[in-house]
Amino acid sequence: MTEAALAFHRRIDAALADAGLRQALALTTGRLLGGRTAAFGALPGADASRDDARRARASAVARLDAYLDQFAQAAEARGAAIHWAETAADARRIITGIARERGIRLAVKSKSMATEEVDLNEALEHAGVRVVETDLGEFVVQLGGDRPSHIITPIIHRSRQDVAALFREKLGAAPEDVADIPAMTALARRVLRAEFLQAGMGISGVNVAVAETGSVCIVTNEGNGRLATSLPRVHVALLGLERIVPTAADLAAVLTVLARSATGQASSVYTNVITGPRRHGPAGPPNAGEPDGPDELHIVILDNGRSRLLGTPLAEILYCVRCGACLNACPVYRLIGGHAYGGVYPGPVGSVVMPGLHGVESWSELAHASSLCGACRDVCPVKIDLPRLLLAVRREAAAKQLAPLWIRAAMPIFAAVATRPRLYRWAGRAAARVARFLAREGWIRRLPGPLGAWTASRDFPVPAPRSFVDAHQARQEVSR
């Protein structure tokens, strides 16, 4: 096993040993999944809605170059500045550059997985820009110095006591400020309000971009997305280049399934569509135009490996709208949580995206942490065949000799035997004899070598004295 794979297994073991985490995961994913089930149950034409959303995303990806170009031109026509970032380093350089050029010292951020992916915060801090996460969960993550453990609800791994302790330690909160969850929320509101009002820059991700109008759509429940993109003078939006749909009607199709899949809400509280910076009246500023809004809008289009996925078996993952439903449905995610996966994107989608963007050499093991049960595919709002994509990752890993030695050795032997029926029958009888030798009262309590992983938690049955095919053939002979 590679070092990365070994580290993953260690993180899994640690997560499995954490009963508190297990409980928190069960509560959160249960709630979110239950919400999703109820929301889709109540939606007339629910299945067709998923088809519509898939169509919206697939049609965009099928002509991604054209739609991105259309998007960029439409946005520029409305006064947005478009930047193209081929790599994470480019994105960091562009955004820190925008801040530095304007002498910006404080930036407020609305939750964005893409900014995590490119490690933006660290780069900005090094450039002398203080970055404040404003999504409540992300704010807590930032105070605690760790990473989000779920795409939608970042602090599943934190209890209210954890949050209270963090607020006391890092914010100097008084006991009454952390007495209960409403109090803590009110404290966060006060603290972050001050930051919103002072910040020179607001940074956001983009949930969905609309090509025909050059719009970016950002959804939140808290309102931090609106404040971060309306109060500061400069708004920077980081857009993963695949997160686009052709038209406004397509946006509506995605919105129909997005919040329902993520949390079970019919709609997020704030669906914020931004087309260009603040508009000035015909006479130019001041007073003749919009009274508020950012004066500069910068949209940074991020590739970072996405374009390379086109034309590969993993291309379908580009339809993903980052709702998190697959995490909530996955029996493995529900056991180990987001941190165990070790990357920015966890769960079934992460198990495809991480190897897809960053290579199977370091990440293919994620795709093996799945029984291929298919629960993820059942809940995906755009009907991505995640199990098929996981298998594609496994195929690429096997082709690159990344499978464990014993499996690499055993597979060709198994195939050689299983394609020769007489040899197969003989081998079966021989293996059965060996197994019966290891058994006690019909069961084997300890299997040798890597197979010992089975008997670590369960017994292994002994093969039958006579195989089905042999016995059936014998019966047929007798009856003739």
Added chain:
Amino acid sequence: MTSPRERILASLRDGLLRGRLPGHGGDLAGRATETPAAPTLAEMAEQFSAALTGLSGHVHRASGTAAVAEIIEGLAREHRAGAFIGWDDEYLGCAGLAAALAFRGLARVTYDVSDQPERRGADVQALAGIGLGLTGAHAALADIGGLVLVSGPGRGRLASVLPPVHVAVVDERRLRPSLAALLREEPRLLDAGSNVVIVAGPSRTADIEMTLTHGVHGPKHVHVILTA
């Protein structure tokens, strides 16, 4: 010397030429969407009201400036708001409201946030303590209990997000069944202002232990006054 844009678009084109994009589960050209029978105004009002109330928002029905002004005055008193920021009169779903409110001692604070970095902070800080935001709405979406707010001259963004109380005065004839229906009617709506936002109820979070709390960053109280 190619630009990043050219390189990214070229990389996309190369990928697309390699083919293999999975099907989209149906006709790409789009299937015929059967438009459901149009609901009546009364039905939409009912649905909107139920949806927004379910989100802990409030819906009032009123007709005439006096009645509307009285509701707003009541809310201002309840939440101890001495002034409000809001949209110009012509965009509220009720004529002459600003004057009626001024008469009742509720003053409108107008603003135009500076585009100069040195002045901007003070401009927004001045709005921070205001207790109530008053807007109209471009449309009210019945299926989700949402308001569609389009920014523009006289229609700032901050009124619906900065103060803890947001009151929207909406002519009931602006009710629409859904966003999809509204967009069929107005395909270029998204571009009508720099910001088109759909607001469905008060600000909320459940980040801490999945416990629901309102008023995180956006308003804690959302009141929609549907006018006849």
Added chain:
Amino acid sequence: MTPRPARVQLFATCLVDEFFPAAGHAAVEVLERCGIEVHVPPDQTCCGQPAFNAGFAGEAAAMARATIDALSLRDDPVVVPSGSCADMIVNHYPELFADDETYGPKARALAARTYEFSQFLVDVLGVELPASPAGPKLAYHASCHGLRGLGLREQPRRLLRDAAGARVADLPDAETCCGFGGLFAVKMGPLSGAMLESKLEAIERSGADVVVATDVSCLMHIGGGLHRRASRVRTRHIAEVLADPSRD
């Protein structure tokens, strides 16, 4: 509904063949009782799913070709006492050979006439089994590949309801994966074990005496866990239950 055939071929699957032949014999018995002649192709081996799931496409294709050959000597429908192996043949064989001029058509033809056992009984034969009120309490675990790959939601449950009625207990989280997952059980042992724990707890809560499923792979894993805990709960393939519903 597809027309009722006179004869079927039984593809036993490697796990039934080696570990749970009783399930195979029971499947033959039930089919024969329904008036269907059952032929067991002697050259059948393994459908290749373990190799396929491990990402070894070449080895999987080799085994798939051998299986297609063994099952295409006749064109009778193929009945498989395993949801996952039936899913492999029906959904993955055509995919494996999509670009193969020889095996593509053969794979598609085979896929079109292959059924999981309970699917065949309900969707093709339309059987209605007599009720046997006496016997153990049964809990049905919905094996994933059959459930999600073949849409096998109602058929096994209907058969059990017909045969055992009130004796069928509700299994909490019946559609949650048991954690077998093929090589996953060994490669990701701790995860597999933890998923098994959840399944065993649910079985205990159900109060059932017997766990029933369409796949012996799940039953092998669940049964191994039950035996390790010295539980009195047994596992049985659905064919065995239908062959002898009152059996303890």
